[in-house]
Amino acid sequence: MELFFGGKIITGASSAEGALVVDNGRIIKVSTEENAAETLAAEYPEAVKTDLKGLCIMAGGIDAHVHFREPGATGKADMETESRAALLGGITSVMDMPNTKPATTSIQAVKDKIALAQGRMWTNYAFHIGATNDNADEIAESAGMSMPGLGAIKVFLGSSTGNMLVDNQEALDRIFSIKTRPVLIHSEDENIIKKNLLEAKEKYGDNVPFEEHPNIRSRKACIMSSIRALEKAMDCGTHLHLLHVTTAEEVHMIRAAKIQKAKITGETSLNYMTFCDEDYAVLKGKVKCNPAVKTAADRQLLRDAFHDGIIDTIGSDHAPHLLSEKDAPYLNCPSGVPSVQQSLSGVITVALDEKTPLEKVASAMSERAADIFGIKDRGYLKEGYIADMVVFDPEKEFTVGKPAYKCGWTPYEGRTFKGWIKDVYLAGRKVVADGVLVEEKPSGQPLLLEPLRDA
Ligand SMILES: [Zn+2]
Numbered sequence: 103m104e105l106f107f108g109g110k111i112i113t114g115a116s117s118a119e120g121a122l123v124v125d126n127g128r129i130i131k132v133s134t135e136e137n138a139a140e141t142l143a144a145e146y147p148e149a150v151k152t153d154l155k156g157l158c159i160m161a162g163g164i165d166a167h168v169h170f171r172e173p174g175a176t177g178k179a180d181m182e183t184e185s186r187a188a189l190l191g192g193i194t195s196v197m198d199m200p201n202t203k204p205a206t207t208s209i210q211a212v213k214d215k216i217a218l219a220q221g222r223m224w225t226n227y228a229f230h231i232g233a234t235n236d237n238a239d240e241i242a243e244s245a246g247m248s249m250p251g252l253g254a255i256k257v258f259l260g261s262s263t264g265n266m267l268v269d270n271q272e273a274l275d276r277i278f279s280i281k282t283r284p285v286l287i288h289s290e291d292e293n294i295i296k297k298n299l300l301e302a303k304e305k306y307g308d309n310v311p312f313e314e315h316p317n318i319r320s321r322k323a324c325i326m327s328s329i330r331a332l333e334k335a336m337d338c339g340t341h342l343h344l345l346h347v348t349t350a351e352e353v354h355m356i357r358a359a360k361i362q363k364a365k366i367t368g369e370t371s372l373n374y375m376t377f378c379d380e381d382y383a384v385l386k387g388k389v390k391c392n393p394a395v396k397t398a399a400d401r402q403l404l405r406d407a408f409h410d411g412i413i414d415t416i417g418s419d420h421a422p423h424l425l426s427e428k429d430a431p432y433l434n435c436p437s438g439v440p441s442v443q444q445s446l447s448g449v450i451t452v453a454l455d456e457k458t459p460l461e462k463v464a465s466a467m468s469e470r471a472a473d474i475f476g477i478k479d480r481g482y483l484k485e486g487y488i489a490d491m492v493v494f495d496p497e498k499e500f501t502v503g504k505p506a507y508k509c510g511w512t513p514y515e516g517r518t519f520k521g522w523i524k525d526v527y528l529a530g531r532k533v534v535a536d537g538v539l540v541e542e543k544p545s546g547q548p549l550l551l552e553p554l555r556d557a
Contacts, residue, residue, distance in 0.1 A: 104530070105146060107139035109154025109493070113161070113483050114465035122159070123149055124489040127529035132483055154493060157524065160464050161483050162194025162490035163446045164471040166254075166286075167345060167369065167417025169438065170196075172218060174203025179422040179508045184442065185224040185546060187506035188420075190534055191443035192523040194490035195480060195549055196225050197253045200232030207232045209244050209252075216251035216548060223546035224533070226480065226490070228253035230286065233268050238276040245283040251548030254343075254475055255280065258288045259327050267292060278338040282553035284367070284474055286343045287331050289352075290393055294323040303433075310432040312386040316379045316394040321349045324393050328352045332359055332366060341365045341554055343474055346419055348374050348393045350403040357412050367414040367474050370404050372448040373439050375416075377401070377513070387428040387435040388513040391421065408449075409458040414470045418445035422509040443505045444514040450494065450521025460496065476552040489530035498522040 107121035111134055120134035121142045131142060143151065165188065171179040181198075188196055198215070200206035206215060206229055215229045230253035231244050241255055257268050257277060268274055269292075277285060298318040302310045310318075328344060332355055335342035347353060347370045359366035377389050378398040389395060407413040421438025428435055441448075446467055453463050464483075472481025479488050500522050505512045526534035533541040 103146060103149040104152055105139075105142055105149035106152045106154055106159060107142070109157040109159050111483060112158050112460045112464045114461055114469040117460050122483065124527075124530045127489055127531075129483060129485055129487050129489050132485055156497070157493050157495055158460065159483070159491055159493050161468040161481055162492045162526065162528070163192050163467045164195040164477065164481055165193045165418050165420070165442055165445060166197040166415060166471050166475060167199065167371070168196045168420040168442055169199050169201065169422070171422065172202060173215070178424055181219055182222045182224070182544065183506070183508040184420065184422065185222075185227070185544065186539065187443040189224040189526055189528075190506055190523070190537070190539060192446040192492035192494065192526055193442060194225055194492070194526065194528055195227065195477070196442070197228045197230055197475070197549070200230050200256050205232055206230065207234050207237050208240055209247070212244070212252050219251065219546070219548070222544055224541070224544045225528075225546045226549050227251065227546055228549040228551065230254050230256040233257045233273070233277050235268055235270040235273050238273045241277055242280060245280045246553070248550065248553070250550045252551065254284045254286055254551065256286045256288070259290070259331055274334065275338075278334050278340045281339065281341065283551070284341040284343045284554065285335070286345055288345050289324060289327040289331050290319060291323040291327040294326060295319055298323070308431065308433060312382040312390060312432050313379070314432070315382055315390055316396055319392055319394040321351070321396055324349050325351045328355060332364075335366060336362065336364045339365065341474070342367070343415075344368045345417070346371050346374065346393060347404070347413065348396050348400060350400050353403055353407045353412055360412070367470070368407075368412065369415045369417050370408070370413050371417055371419040372441060372445050372452070373419065375401060375404050375408065375452050376448065385513055387430065387432070389439060390428070390432075390435050390437050391419065391439045392437045405452060405456050408452065408462060408466060409456055411462065411465065413466065414474060416445065416449055416466045418442040420445075422507050424509050425511050440505065440507050440509055440512045441514065443507070444502060444512055444519070446492070447494070447519045447521045447523055448514065450496065451519045454496065454520050476554050478550040478552050480549065489527055491527040492523060493525040495522045495524055496520060
């Protein structure tokens with residue numbers, strides 16, 4: 103039993119000095135009343151005491167959008183290396199995307215990934231299942247299952263990654279009629295992108311400059327696709343989670359949908375709150391990602407939307423590639439930015455810069471993700487919840503160093519962040535101490551998603 107006191111307890115609802123008690127892996131008491139530390143110390147005299155003076159304690163980060171590349175591309179990244187980096191960054195649970203090789207487009211493929219993860223994941227985990235034009239039956243079946251490690255449903259409406267581009271109306275109708283799981287949408291219109299790419303090739307030949315990326319994967323491609331997705335979701339009553347929102351227009355759409363009380367939620371990533379189109383001239387392939395980062399005005403609006411709670415969650419979209427691959431010319435350069443280790447500190451930095459209350463960080467980085475995905479017993483600093491927790495120093499500025507990823511780089515390296523991740527707890531066990539991994543072997547557990555209710 104351990105009593106934490108002297109620090110600020112940050113939840114989506116409040117940020118206040120207080121104390122909490124952890125026993126047997128779970129939070130059994132949280133108090134922000136006056137003299138909470140003394141009261142709880144008297145109530146639990148056997149508890150080991152940990153002083154968090156000057157620090158903040160929050161539920162561990164839930165990153166529902168990572169690409170750990172396993173199986174199929176373990177030269178770039180694997181479950182063990184990337185989950186270790188995530189843990190060091192204060193992320194205690196991840197949900198991995200289905201565009202691996204083979205693609206995770208069947209229940210069996212999810213089971214295979216769960217088997218691969220066993221004993222190798224430093225964080226808790228689940229694996230999303232990807233929709234195709236031909237697997238609607240299996241997707242519907244998965245939505246009714248209660249299997250630890252099984253994630254939500256991912257639909258690539260725009261970008262064909264493997265065979266996962268879904269454009270068959272009948273298949274989409276069936277998927278959008280699912281009510282028990284969120285439907286995650288990658289929203290970019292493939293036809294608009296193809297046309298833009300063709301034009302760029304005509305103009306520049308093989309030497310398309312990286313600055314063209316936001317013109318090729320244009321805002322129009324995002325907006326047109328999102329209009330269709332939101333309209334359909336509102337018709338069908340789908341729990342639609344719009345992934346990596348990049349444009350002001352999509353933020354406004356989500357805001358409008360919420361006024362209509364539609365079950366529309368939105369995610370952005372730190373990449374879109376940090377970089378803008380001007381960075382392509384300098385950082386080139388290192389910030390090539392899909393969707394493209396848009397303008398400085400979009401970046402500011404995304405920061406405002408995080409402040410206002412219009413953006414519900416922040417996923418890293420951690421998508422590692424080797425530096426040698428990212429150094430290739432535009433047309434051969436793969437898209438994706440490695441960032442899971444920087445995500446939480448980076449979001450704390452954005453919050454402090456924008457004078458956004460830290461409550462919003464707790465909300466976007468864990469509580470809302472737990473709600474939207476129906477994650478059982480995690481994501482909150484609340485009595486009865488599993489003690490996945492992160493302790494950070496909001497005052498401490500630091501320079502982002504070499505990340506722990508297998509690929510060994512991130513575009514955030516060298517930037518100044520606030521919100522240093524000091525300690526990380528997984529089910530009450532200290533696994534990171536003073537920024538250093540102290541756990542001997544991975545102990546992440548599969549996440550259990552509970553069916554969503556139509557409330
Ligand atoms: Zn992604």
